[in-house]
Amino acid sequence: MKIVVIQRLEPVLTEELELSDDGRDIDREWIGFALNQFDDQALEQAVLLKESNGATVTAIAIEDEGSDKMLKNALARGADAAFQIPLDADDVESRSSRALAPLYAAAIRTLAPDLVLVGILSNSDLYGELAPYLGAHTGWPQISAVTEVRLAAGKATVRQEYAGGRAARFEVDTPVIIGLQTAMQPPRYVAGSKLRDLLKVQIPELEVDGAPSADMSHGTTLALPDQSAGAVMFDGDADDIATSIHNLLKEKGFVQ
Amino acid sequence: MQTMLLWLVTVGALAVFARRFWLRLAPLSRARAANRTDQPMERLTGALADIGLHRRLLRFTWSGVLHFMIFTSFLVLSTAILQAFGSGLFPGFSLAVIGGDTWIALLQDIFALLMLIGLAMAAWQRFVRKPARFVGSKTGDATLIYLLAGGIVLTMLLEFATAIVMSGAPHAWRPVSTVLSHLLIGTGMTAQSASTAHLVFFWLHILIILTFLIYIPGSKHRHMMLAAFNLYFRPLTPKGQLPPPPTKLAEADTGTVETYQDFTWKDLLDTLSCTECGRCQSVCPAYAAGAPLSPKSLIMDLRDGLLTHEGVIDGDAHLPIIGGAISQETLWSCTTCRACMEVCPVHIEHVPKIVQLRRTMVEDGALEPMLQTAMTNFQSQGNSFGKPAKQRARWTKDLSFKPKDARNEPVDILWFVGDFASFDTRAQELTRMVAELLHKAGVDFGILYDGERNSGNDVRRVGDEGLFELLAQQNIDTLAGCTFNRIMTTDPHSLNALKSEYPALGANYDVMHYAQLLLDLIKAGKLTPRTDAGLTVTYHDPCYLGRYNGGFDAPRDLMAALGHTLKEMPRNRENSFCCGAGGGRIWMDDVVFKERPSENRIKEALELGEITHFVVSCPKDVVMYTAAIQNLGVGDRLAVRDLAELVTLSVA
Ligand code: SF4
Ligand code: SF4
Numbered sequence: 001m002k003i004v005v006i007q008r009l010e011p012v013l014t015e016e017l018e019l020s021d022d023g024r025d026i027d028r029e030w031i032g033f034a035l036n037q038f039d040d041q042a043l044e045q046a047v048l049l050k051e052s053n054g055a056t057v058t059a060i061a062i063e064d065e066g067s068d069k070m071l072k073n074a075l076a077r078g079a080d081a082a083f084q085i086p087l088d089a090d091d092v093e094s095r096s097s098r099a100l101a102p103l104y105a106a107a108i109r110t111l112a113p114d115l116v117l118v119g120i121l122s123n124s125d126l127y128g129e130l131a132p133y134l135g136a137h138t139g140w141p142q143i144s145a146v147t148e149v150r151l152a153a154g155k156a157t158v159r160q161e162y163a164g165g166r167a168a169r170f171e172v173d174t175p176v177i178i179g180l181q182t183a184m185q186p187p188r189y190v191a192g193s194k195l196r197d198l199l200k201v202q203i204p205e206l207e208v209d210g211a212p213s214a215d216m217s218h219g220t221t222l223a224l225p226d227q228s229a230g231a232v233m234f235d236g237d238a239d240d241i242a243t244s245i246h247n248l249l250k251e252k253g254f255v256q
Numbered sequence: 257m258q259t260m261l262l263w264l265v266t267v268g269a270l271a272v273f274a275r276r277f278w279l280r281l282a283p284l285s286r287a288r289a290a291n292r293t294d295q296p297m298e299r300l301t302g303a304l305a306d307i308g309l310h311r312r313l314l315r316f317t318w319s320g321v322l323h324f325m326i327f328t329s330f331l332v333l334s335t336a337i338l339q340a341f342g343s344g345l346f347p348g349f350s351l352a353v354i355g356g357d358t359w360i361a362l363l364q365d366i367f368a369l370l371m372l373i374g375l376a377m378a379a380w381q382r383f384v385r386k387p388a389r390f391v392g393s394k395t396g397d398a399t400l401i402y403l404l405a406g407g408i409v410l411t412m413l414l415e416f417a418t419a420i421v422m423s424g425a426p427h428a429w430r431p432v433s434t435v436l437s438h439l440l441i442g443t444g445m446t447a448q449s450a451s452t453a454h455l456v457f458f459w460l461h462i463l464i465i466l467t468f469l470i471y472i473p474g475s476k477h478r479h480m481m482l483a484a485f486n487l488y489f490r491p492l493t494p495k496g497q498l499p500p501p502p503t504k505l506a507e508a509d510t511g512t513v514e515t516y517q518d519f520t521w522k523d524l525l526d527t528l529s530c531t532e533c534g535r536c537q538s539v540c541p542a543y544a545a546g547a548p549l550s551p552k553s554l555i556m557d558l559r560d561g562l563l564t565h566e567g568v569i570d571g572d573a574h575l576p577i578i579g580g581a582i583s584q585e586t587l588w589s590c591t592t593c594r595a596c597m598e599v600c601p602v603h604i605e606h607v608p609k610i611v612q613l614r615r616t617m618v619e620d621g622a623l624e625p626m627l628q629t630a631m632t633n634f635q636s637q638g639n640s641f642g643k644p645a646k647q648r649a650r651w652t653k654d655l656s657f658k659p660k661d662a663r664n665e666p667v668d669i670l671w672f673v674g675d676f677a678s679f680d681t682r683a684q685e686l687t688r689m690v691a692e693l694l695h696k697a698g699v700d701f702g703i704l705y706d707g708e709r710n711s712g713n714d715v716r717r718v719g720d721e722g723l724f725e726l727l728a729q730q731n732i733d734t735l736a737g738c739t740f741n742r743i744m745t746t747d748p749h750s751l752n753a754l755k756s757e758y759p760a761l762g763a764n765y766d767v768m769h770y771a772q773l774l775l776d777l778i779k780a781g782k783l784t785p786r787t788d789a790g791l792t793v794t795y796h797d798p799c800y801l802g803r804y805n806g807g808f809d810a811p812r813d814l815m816a817a818l819g820h821t822l823k824e825m826p827r828n829r830e831n832s833f834c835c836g837a838g839g840g841r842i843w844m845d846d847v848v849f850k851e852r853p854s855e856n857r858i859k860e861a862l863e864l865g866e867i868t869h870f871v872v873s874c875p876k877d878v879v880m881y882t883a884a885i886q887n888l889g890v891g892d893r894l895a896v897r898d899l900a901e902l903v904t905l906s907v908a
Contacts, residue, residue: 189622191720192726193720
């Protein structure tokens with residue numbers, strides 16, 4: 001049983017953001033990057049399946065600043081192998097899911113796993129489009145919004161979440177591509193000693209037969225949320241403040 | 257016949273004693289190694305001074321004095337024990353030739369009395385004064401010891417007194433026994449009956465001594481035999497340097513502590529040497545806050561766990577240490593403030609054991625959720641805030657000048673800023689004040705900008721040794737590429753790592769706290785404070801500046817130089833009370849604390865009455881105590897001031 005898990009870095013959006021000069025993207029110069037939290041779940045699920053079913057887990061990522069560190073982390077967490085997919089930054093206009101899907105798909109074909117796990121979303125994969133793209137490229141079954149994965153010979157049983165607390169259970173033939181929402185246990189902490197032991201390890205490249213595809217849509221403008229007029233601050237002692245709130249609520253018609 | 261009998265019971269008792277002792281000491285021979293045999297002279301003189309002067313014991317006056325009385329009396333009275341056994345086992349043996357009937361006799365009489373007074377004081381302490389530090393100690397054990405020790409002294413005095421009655425004349429060198437002999441004669445004792453009584457008391461004396469001997473190895477009074485060794489084998493490394501995890505003996509060895517044999521022999525000796533005095537418990541901030549940790553119980557539980565595991569005492573021999581003998585919550589409750597170790601009369605090392613067990617939990621990935629988030633942030637961004645490294649020096653944006661980048665140009669002073677001072681919004685204001693002060697004083701300084709990582713001090717204390725090494729090595733490598741004379745930091749935790757931890761990794765620096773630097777600048781006339789606006793303040797010693805690195809005076813001298821009047825809180829200097837943030841606690845849920853240590857501390861300051869400001873010298877303290885004052889709603893009575901603020905206000 002072989003599992004491939006996709007790991008993606010994404011910009012940390014909780015920090016103060018600035019826009020790029022053309023106003024179509026965030027300025028990536030000053031922001032940090034971190035592992036996409038859904039991919040974190042996918043990795044944990046892969047390791048859980050390894051522990052329960054004896055699978056081997058291979059983590060893959062598109063080469064980028066910090067991707068080797070991210071993959072070492074995956075090794076420390078329990079992945080058996082990790083590869084970076086080389087990508088010449090000058091060659092590629094966009095890093096959208098559509099653009100990169102052919103590279104991931106080519107890597108998947110090379111590694112020939114029974115199961116591919118990828119986080120359902122990321123903040124550059126807002127509609128969860130990567131998993132369906134991979135299904136289309138490989139011609140394998142694909143299912144997203146999954147919160148449980150169990151494996152048996154040639155089959156995977158998964159649970160798909162819907163709104164309102166409803167869920168369905170599916171049985172699919174492997175190989176299959178899964179867009180994972182949560183792992184069956186929260187991601188575990190990996191002791192620094194494991195990372196330290198991997199310090200000198202080189203993450204190998206996986207040469208693949210494929211090229212990024214072109215985007216079919218482009219963002220035109222991006223705006224930062226306007227924070228100037230979001231709140232009214234009241235001054236004074238508790239009585240003054242209570243009166244002001246009451247007046248405001250009256251003015252807006254919430255109270256008589 | 258009597259001689260034969262005495263030989264029999266003595267040898268028998270000694271054999272039982274030796275076996276009972278060995279059963280408890282044997283596990284030490286199977287434990288991991290610890291290098292505690294270097295610097296024999298230093299070890300010996302320190303241990304003798306501690307024992308002879310009762311340095312630590314006398315910090316608790318009543319107990320210290322009574323222990324000193326019992327201890328010296330015991331030494332003197334051992335001559336009487338020698339006399340009793342010597343004369344019984346080897347007929348004709350006598351100390352008379354060296355003064356056994358004269359000055360030694362006098363000393364024995366006086367110290368017998370002192371011993372009885374000491375025992376009475378001890379009993380008074382335990383049963384009447386009942387200090388809270390005894391909660392959890394074994395009272396029955398202590399009581400039995402008082403009775404046995406009292407019995408030994410009383411039978412000895414009665415033996416001497418009956419001898420005086422037999423001789424028919426007072427003994428010039430035995431005043432106490434002579435008075436006792438008069439009492440005996442008053443009850444109608446004759447020389448004839450005295451002879452029988454003498455024999456009875458002799459045997460009672462012998463039998464109680466042997467009972468005491470047999471009892472000791474299973475009692476906390478084992479410390480009579482072990483404390484001196486524990487003092488001798490005390491750590492001589494810097495206080496701020498944690499022992500590394502044990503060296504791996506084999507590839508499969510994780511270097512963690514799963515069973516008692518995974519501890520070092522010194523760790524096990526510690527547990528056996530504990531006197532259950534509870535001094536550590538009485539100073540522990542976690543215990544005071546109602547957290548499930550008492551350093552005393554921790555040591556006692558490890559000891560009982562060890563002895564159960566060895567089959568010496570009843571219980572489940574397979575109980576694991578973590579989650580069995582000691583709960584995870586107990587281990588996470590410690591702030592690593594070191595108050596327990598500072599006060600323990602037998603130099604027991606609580607913190608290294610707690611950290612070693614934490615390392616085991618970290619290897620197993622058993623972290624509480626909040627802590628896991630912080631630790632994951634360290635791994636990905638090199639700081640606990642989870643902020644990109646690029647934002648580390650953002651606080652410099654609003655300065656009136658741009659600090660040098662010490663990675664690109666030589667500086668006199670390299671400022672290691674630290675996480676809190678860099679990222680916390682309240683602390684950032686103070687960081688900027690320090691920068692402006694240095695700039696004003698013309699100090700040639702620089703910072704590492706995004707090249708700095710968390711120093712790893714608290715990461716190490718959380719138990720993630722590998723992550724500590726990664727962070728430390730990154731800093732050491734960055735510093736190796738810089739040219740500077742000294743390192744300065746406002747953060748005592750970084751100070752401890754740079755000064756005490758990094759040398760173990762081969763990196764030695766001259767490290768100073770900003771209090772010292774600001775004081776030096778004032779002394780050198782580079783900063784001129786006005787001293788006419790003096791406040792009445794109190795000062796909190798941060799654990800990692802004071803107790804760990806001896807930085808007690810510079811902050812106090814600095815406040816004096818600014819014209820402020822310092823009113824000390826009762827717990828000051830070595831005895832300072834931790835704010836509760838150390839050892840990684842700042843990243844954990846504080847629901848374990850029923851009363852937060854920081855709030856306990858603020859109440860202590862309020863008790864002083866006339867002070868208006870609570871002065872701190874650690875960025876974490878600014879955050880902790882500002883919150884505590886807010887929570888207690890006493891903002892109108894007391895305000896937190898960092899030293900940097902005091903200096904800034906005064907030189908403005
Ligand atoms: S280091 Fe401080 S918190 Fe930890 S056990 Fe000792 S006294 Fe208590
Ligand atoms: S550890 Fe030290 S201070 Fe604490 S009870 Fe034992 S002997 Fe006393």
